[in-house]
Amino acid sequence: MSFRLFLRVVCYSLLLQTIFLPLQAQNRKCETIGLQKWMTDSNLKLKTHYQEIDSLIQQSLNSQKSTSIVTPVLIIPVIVHVLYHNIAENISNEQIKSQIDVLNEDYTAINSTIIDVPSVWQNLINDSKIRFQLAKQDPLGNFSDGITRTLTSKVEFAYNDTSIFFDSAGGKNAWPDSSYLNIWVCSLKDNVLGFAALPGTSPFRDGIVIINSAFGRIGLLKKPYNLGRTTTHEIGHWLSMRHIWGDDNGACNPDPAQGDGIADTPDQGDSHFRCPGFPSLDNCSTVSPGVMYMNYMDYTDDKCMMFFTVDQTKKMYTTLDVARSSIKNSNGKISLNSINKELSIDSILSPVTLAGNRCFIPIIRLANEGNIPLSNIPVRYSINSGIEKTYTCLDTIAPHSNLTIQLPSISGIFGENLFEVRIAITDSNSVNNYASSSFKLNSTSIANCENSGIEIFPNPLIGGNSINVKTKFSESQKSSLRLFNSVGQLIFEKVQNINPGDTFTISLIGMSAGVYIFQFDGNVNTESVKFIYLPQ
Numbered sequence: 001m002s003f004r005l006f007l008r009v010v011c012y013s014l015l016l017q018t019i020f021l022p023l024q025a026q027n028r029k030c031e032t033i034g035l036q037k038w039m040t041d042s043n044l045k046l047k048t049h050y051q052e053i054d055s056l057i058q059q060s061l062n063s064q065k066s067t068s069i070v071t072p073v074l075i076i077p078v079i080v081h082v083l084y085h086n087i088a089e090n091i092s093n094e095q096i097k098s099q100i101d102v103l104n105e106d107y108t109a110i111n112s113t114i115i116d117v118p119s120v121w122q123n124l125i126n127d128s129k130i131r132f133q134l135a136k137q138d139p140l141g142n143f144s145d146g147i148t149r150t151l152t153s154k155v156e157f158a159y160n161d162t163s164i165f166f167d168s169a170g171g172k173n174a175w176p177d178s179s180y181l182n183i184w185v186c187s188l189k190d191n192v193l194g195f196a197a198l199p200g201t202s203p204f205r206d207g208i209v210i211i212n213s214a215f216g217r218i219g220l221l222k223k224p225y226n227l228g229r230t231t232t233h234e235i236g237h238w239l240s241m242r243h244i245w246g247d248d249n250g251a252c253n254p255d256p257a258q259g260d261g262i263a264d265t266p267d268q269g270d271s272h273f274r275c276p277g278f279p280s281l282d283n284c285s286t287v288s289p290g291v292m293y294m295n296y297m298d299y300t301d302d303k304c305m306m307f308f309t310v311d312q313t314k315k316m317y318t319t320l321d322v323a324r325s326s327i328k329n330s331n332g333k334i335s336l337n338s339i340n341k342e343l344s345i346d347s348i349l350s351p352v353t354l355a356g357n358r359c360f361i362p363i364i365r366l367a368n369e370g371n372i373p374l375s376n377i378p379v380r381y382s383i384n385s386g387i388e389k390t391y392t393c394l395d396t397i398a399p400h401s402n403l404t405i406q407l408p409s410i411s412g413i414f415g416e417n418l419f420e421v422r423i424a425i426t427d428s429n430s431v432n433n434y435a436s437s438s439f440k441l442n443s444t445s446i447a448n449c450e451n452s453g454i455e456i457f458p459n460p461l462i463g464g465n466s467i468n469v470k471t472k473f474s475e476s477q478k479s480s481l482r483l484f485n486s487v488g489q490l491i492f493e494k495v496q497n498i499n500p501g502d503t504f505t506i507s508l509i510g511m512s513a514g515v516y517i518f519q520f521d522g523n524v525n526t527e528s529v530k531f532i533y534l535p536q
């Protein structure tokens with residue numbers, strides 16, 4: 001090859017790399033083990049300290065083997081410290097709550113992908129009995145929503161940069177690790193997604209650190225780490241899990257005490273990336289079913305991480321019980337609210353950033369923070385400040401619990417939309433009875449909402465002297481049927497029991513041409529529809 005041709009080949013291949021490299025997602029990068037090595041390599045005493053704690057956990061696990069233990073659910077109060085350098089990094093409450101949802105699903109083993117675990121390992125799926133809750137009290141006993149927000153001058157942090165953990169250095173001081181799980185959410189250097197402190201770490205840095213683009217499952221997230229599994233993985237480390245391949249540079253360790261130290265995970269040489277097909281074999285597991293790449297402690301993409309095994313969940317629970325026991329008695333999880341009636345819109349789960357169809361079903365979560373059960377809750381909602389719909393939630397929400405509800409469908413317009421929702425009740429704090437979300441709709445369809453509760457036909461009505469109303473609500477209900485003119489004057493009202501699918505007519509005799517509004521006001525649904533009347 002001539003030198004000129006050689007140069008051309010080199011130039012082309014560099015160009016191709018430049019074009020195609022950005023399309024290839026970064027491999028998962030967790031720095032828990034890197035950090036551990038960085039801290040203990042020059043500190044033998046510290047290394048021994050961590051080993052002693054691991055032995056304690058192991059001893060406790062061994063002593064459980066012969067006895068059957070009833071395991072109560074343990075709740076971990078979580079404090080999320082958001083460190084932001086620009087507005088986009090100051091992630092929303094919804095994004096943070098979505099991460100708590102992911103953790104509770106993953107640690108309960110009720111995540112939607114659990115059915116995709118290969119059948120050979122289905123019997124290893126286990127509820128860890130560990131749950132997560134945003135802190136309700138700060139260390140001084142004041143009210144907390146479980147989130148701190150700190151504007152930082154630092155653009156990004158390296159995994160071994162301790163300034164993350166100090167107010168004075170552009171970070172945020174940890175809350176006592178004896179009572180809280182600290183999660184710092186910030187921008188991280190060098191494509192690191194997150195890292196965790198193992199049990200026994202100094203309180204000032206005890207917790208986990210997650211990059212803001214991989215925290216939660218709604219908001220500004222980067223694929224393929226957009227389903228909240230980075231946090232599931234790092235909390236695994238915080239509860240003493242090692243990586244499933246044992247961090248032993250590809251070595252095979254058939255002895256379950258070696259490698260990842262877990263007996264019911266297969267021996268695995270090294271980390272697995274992306275989404276390998278099942279079975280996936282390697283140098284340590286050469287025959288089917290191969291390696292357990294869908295375990296939360298491997299390095300696959302968020303959508304392919306699916307479960308912890310029985311032995312993993314047992315070790316994590318024991319870690320919490322033995323090495324992080326004080327957290328069980330934390331006041332952080334106890335609500336200061338001793339008021340009777342307090343209901344709030346906890347979050348809008350959908351639509352948040354995007355709706356694919358012009359007609360969509362809003363999903364919201366209500367939180368009963370009071371001491372009495374609540375039911376028959378009227379929820380009013382609208383798009384772009386248009387006519388409000390009302391849906392009455394007939395379910396009962398127990399004190400100090402949440403309820404997720406789907407509202408009857410509503411239509412948006414192509415482009416930017418504003419969804420607003422409020423609960424029409426009188427309670428101790430009215431500020432949190434309202435919530436809104438701005439979202440984009442990318443469907444150009446102009447079809448009406450098929451699931452809309454009432455249909456008026458013909459519309460416009462040209463000639464004739466009565467109009468037909470068809471109801472499509474799913475519940476029978478006692479309803480006030482009202483007709484208003486275009487300036488809001490009530491022209492007609494009657495009360496009637498309406499069953500799903502009923503059609504009835506409304507007389508328009510003597511009425512002049514114009515726009516009218518028909519309102520259906522039932523004890524479950526309220527909806528209004530405009531129509532045009534042109535008598536001949």
Ligand SMILES: [Zn+2]
Binds near residue numbers: 031032033234243
């Ligand atoms: Zn890791």
